[in-house]
Amino acid sequence: MQNIDRKVRSKKLSTRVDLTAMVSVSFLLIIFFMVTIELAKPKSISLDFPNHDCCDCYPRYEGENRSITVMLGENNKLIYYMGILESPIIAPKEIKYGKDGIRKELLKRKNVLLQYASKGVKPGSMIVIIKPSKNSNYGNLVEILDEMKITGIKSYSILDDFTPEETKLLALK
Secondary structure (H helix, E strand, O other): OOOOOOOOOOOOOOOOOOOHHHHHHHHHHHHHHHHHHHHHOOOOOOOOOOOOOOOOOOOOOOOHHHEEEEEEOOOOOEEEEEEOOOOEEEEEEEOOOOOOOHHHHHHHHHHHHHHHHHOOOOOOOOEEEEEEOOOOOHHHHHHHHHHHHHHOOOEEEEOOOOOHHHHHHHHOO
16 A cells, blocks of 8 residues: 655756856956956056246257257147257248158257267257147147157157247248
């Protein structure tokens, strides 16, 4: 005779869950977010602005044979001269942006300084003074900073003070 009081027990299933796929997806997500955060960081050029509180921050008339002043005007106007404006080594002239314009001149002047250095004279590095006018646009300033990076000129400064003669130069034509 059979025992009727016996309860029917269900078969126990395994409680083990395979997490291999979840671990793989987790690592892929971690790597994805690490890469996107790194790519989202803004890239910028570090600028060192002069202290406008002091009156004679830089020695005047020193190294005029290695200084070039670049003035940015309205309508993509670009004028440069070498030395001081009262007695320039290279007279002020208008030039274009790009590799056949200002980049070519900067590279030529840099090579002249390197030739002096090869003869035993230590002229120092070339200094570029960038003067954007109030009428120039931000894109022109970025273009000239790109030219500094491309030509490898590390000594440059951005100034906003124009002499009356420089203001007249920008107003011509």
